[in-house]
Amino acid sequence: MTDELLVVRAQLGERAAVAELVARWRIPVWTYVRRMLDAERADDVSQEVWLAVVRGLPRLREPDRFAPWLFTIARRSVADRLRSEYASEKEGFAASDAVAEDPVGAMVDRAEMVSVLSGLPVLEREILVLFYLEDLSVEDCAQICQVPAGTVKSRLNRARRMLRTHLEEKGFRP
């Protein structure tokens, strides 16, 4: 059964469809949140995300765009949490983007990437998680992060370059 069919059934009020959506997307949402926050906060924020999803579901106008909508909510919840905890820090979702031309490194293995992700800045970590771990398209990432597709590409390039540097520092070689 497609996500769209599940979403439409959920919008009609079928609780089984909501339960199926939760079962299907619980781990991807948690994985995204966990890569952005520590384990304890990831559980709390994941719950907040699902609460917001259930409350917002009746108003979702494009059921076929469920995944980008879901990660937009997850991103907002993570941003709110980070903002409240690091209000004084300049680093965050509003940081500027410099274009970097360094297409990389498909050599990076998923597990290795996960282990070094925590060392990357928020914006770069986020785009790698959405693009590689959640397998979302550049267009979906752009919608979720509310930036143009070109910015997503440049952010990805910069993130991959930083990731490669981190991996090399840890002794990994392509």
Added chain:
Amino acid sequence: MTEEPRLSAQEMIEQLEPSFSLKRRIRAVVALSAGLAGAVFVTALWLGESGLPGRTGLAFGLFIVICLTWAGYGGWLLTRRVPLFATDQVIAAWIGLTASVATTAVVAAIAVQRGRGLALALVVGGLFVATALTLAVRAHGRRAALLRRVRELTDGDAGKPWES
């Protein structure tokens, strides 16, 4: 990576249960409908009485504020706390329509009994009924559209048995 979320899917769904509570949704719809209906009713009574002492006027004002507070609480619940899915919206719209018609009828009956204010009662009541009717039509339309989409998607799936 072996790390996993602390809550299982079942536990997560249980955490979401309050949002699906039928009691909570009924409470929200009833608070909104009764609050608005009460406010209209008390306002009609107040306007129908002339030369009331100041304290009585104050009491009417307080009643109206209380009714509007309940209506506000119901509206807040519906927009912020309890999701109204398409089927719920149809039921809520009919509750709203029933409350609007009943309030209009009662207020109009009082106006007829007193021999004045019938036009105002009908105009205000008609406004409420028209709004409730519009919401009911929209709710039915939205539900019908979703049901149609379910049929299209289900037929699409049935036509592609090789896909899971």
